[in-house]
Amino acid sequence: MEQAAKVAHKRPRKKPDPPSKDDGRSRAHVPGRLMARSFFERHTDYVAPRLLGKLLVRWTDDGPIVGRIVEVEAYLGPHNSPPDPAAHSHRGPTPRNLVIFGPAGHSYVYAIYGKYFCMNVTCEPEGQAGCILVRALEPVGNFSTAQMAKNRGLRSDAHVRQLASGPSRLCLALGLTRAAHNGIDLLDPASSLQLRDDGFATTEAGVTPRIGIKHAVDWPLRFVLPGHACLSGPRGLVGKCVFVG
DNA sequence: AGGCCGATCCTCT
């Protein structure tokens, strides 16, 4: 059984390389710059729509698999009023959800339905809980597209929507598991999983209720790039749009 | 100690 100590043990403890080594060229060619911790040390529902357009990068032996985030959901910590009854952190820390209560900018990966995983990004200042479920990616570049198709068991000419549109599909596409990727610092130059910013500018986000939950079903905490081809689920789920400043 | 169920995906009708 995975206990809290084991989860905490997965936190990177080696000293990060100097920021100057991560200028987008020190490793194999990959777009953008590593994101800043301060971006995530804010209210989860503030960060969520602003995470749209950013890059999730999984480094493999063969090279980086890169996806642009096009759909997310915010899950709020128990310090909010009223508390978010759909969040895993709702009833306080447990061995499974401990990462959510840790520092911002880390990955929270959990198992669901016996065979799948979902990946979140932690937010809020240290000591407070909150995380963002990454629900869909657009593959960036031919290598990423090919690797995602391979990892998903699809033909190389599969439609782009088939690759990483859905929280567990994207974990399959990137090869993410709880055992290997829970509690990773996504903002560390040495990490195998990173969040990067290539300057993609988001001015608008579609807002809808969250998908697949039984509590707080009408809370408007799902955010999408309006009309994007890689959104998960059936069409027509894009609600009103809000300006993202 | 045991039962229940899920932030899903895929197949079939």
Place this chain on the structure above:
DNA sequence: GAGGATCGGCCTA
């Protein structure tokens, strides 16, 4: 649009 797969974690007794 509906239903089955499949199991770790959380709740109740």
